Amino acid sequence: MGTEPMAAGGAAHEARLGQPARQAHQARLARVLADLRGDGAGQAAPLGLSKRTSNLFRDRAAGPKRRLDLGEFTNVLGIDPAAGWVDVEGTIRYEALVDATLPHGVMPAVVPQLKTITAGGAAAGVGIEATSFRQGLVHDTLLDFDVLLPDGRIVACSPDNEHRDLFFGFPNSYGTLGYAIRLKLRTIPVRPFVRVEHRRHPTPVAFFDDLARQCEGDADFVDGVVFSGKEAVLSVGRFVDEAPWTSDYGYERIYWRSLRARDTDYLSTHDYIWRWDTDWFWCSRNLGAQNPIVRRLLGRKRLNSRFYTRVMRLNSRLGLTRGLARLRGRFTESVIQDVDVPLDRAGEFLDFLLREIGILPVWTCPIRPADGAHRHALYPLEPGVRYVNFGFWDVVETDAPREAGHFNRLVEREVMRLGGIKSLYSDSFFTREEFDRAYGTRDYAALKARYDPQGRMLGLYEKCVLRA
Structure with missing residues (x-):
């Protein structure tokens, strides 16, 4: 390797x-x-x-x-x-x-x-x-x-x-x-194994309250999945030296489904680290890869993010998803986003997601930025403040066309309203003024002047928003 x-x-x-x-x-x-x-x-x-x-x-x-x-x-x-x-x-x-x-x-x-x-x-x-x-x-x-x-x-x-x-x-x-x-x-x-406890909650309030408590405890890992407004599962992992059994989610069994089926699970540390890669969280379902027959046809070597990414890029080039939707009289927008929102505003953001975007499931992961006098200039989370990352990745369909980036723009505006920040690995539609407020571009201009004074690389806005 x-x-x-x-x-x-x-x-x-x-x-x-x-x-x-x-x-x-x-x-x-x-x-x-x-x-x-x-x-x-x-x-x-x-x-x-x-x-x-x-x-x-x-x-x-x-x-x-x-x-x-x-x-x-x-x-x-x-x-x-x-x-x-x-x-x-x-x-x-x-x-x-x-x-x-x-x-x-x-x-x-x-x-x-x-x-x-x-x-x-x-x-x-x-x-x-x-x-x-x-x-x-x-x-x-x-x-x-x-x-x-x-x-x-x-x-x-x-x-x-x-x-x-x-x-x-x-x-x-x-x-x-x-x-x-x-x-x-x-x-x-x-340690050799991870014991995972799946804690189910019927309301977002109960879910985020428990998330806050577990972050203050002795856990080694904390993340969660929201399946609906009435079902969310917080997964709390701890290293252990021995395991009565271990689950394998690298082939026939699917990790995200186990959150609803098991109260407790054990994985080797290696398999726990890569528990989400096999099915790209749950996005492999868009390729039919969670069908047992398709799963066996693909085989263990193709059940991974590397293979799905290739298929996704091919679909993007050929426009297959858009074309099939249009045949059904539907219009699509890809909404692939990760956003970080302060924990005390996380419930508001989830309400917005369920109401305006409708993509489910949603991955959640708490973050505590490093304490200290220095913030990272271009990703300025407040030191010591607990945030929650929301990851949601799918296509939104409508029965009428919308302006380009309609649903992504809704997400961006809500994240900014709540004092959060959005990752830039996917589509962004910020205006220049919004981008400047969110991503520390005054500091960026100074960095650009010192380390790339001749402009041999693209600018951040040009690359991440204008897609240059």
């Missing part, structure tokens, strides 16, 4: 692995820098990554770009389980990163839900999972990182060095300031 050979041994292991791995990293870096600095003819076109896969869910314009290939940067450079960190290259996928850390009794402090997300992508975007109620978002777990700037410079960023502005400004920059070429991430200890 692209990682260097690993062996046990704490700090001594890090020393053995570190030097050869870092020398190989420097050699890879020299090749990329030669490519970046050598192609003078391509400087007029904006710089972009050459990627085989992507976890962005917004259409992009097919304008000219100068593509940089960072596909070799998939290695672990060092790990120190006792000190609680792992040092990696930017395009390593979390699937490989988890496989590299678990044998040492640790995992990255926050592991995003999909196996193909990269460490650098999660740092430049926004990564979340069920440890986020205590650990924050992926960027809250960064100790330091190196950024490859568009002019070929490499800057080392930490919370207290001369590039701390970029350390706190890089998250949510989406490849418009540079690329994280190396990252040092916090790890947390693990």
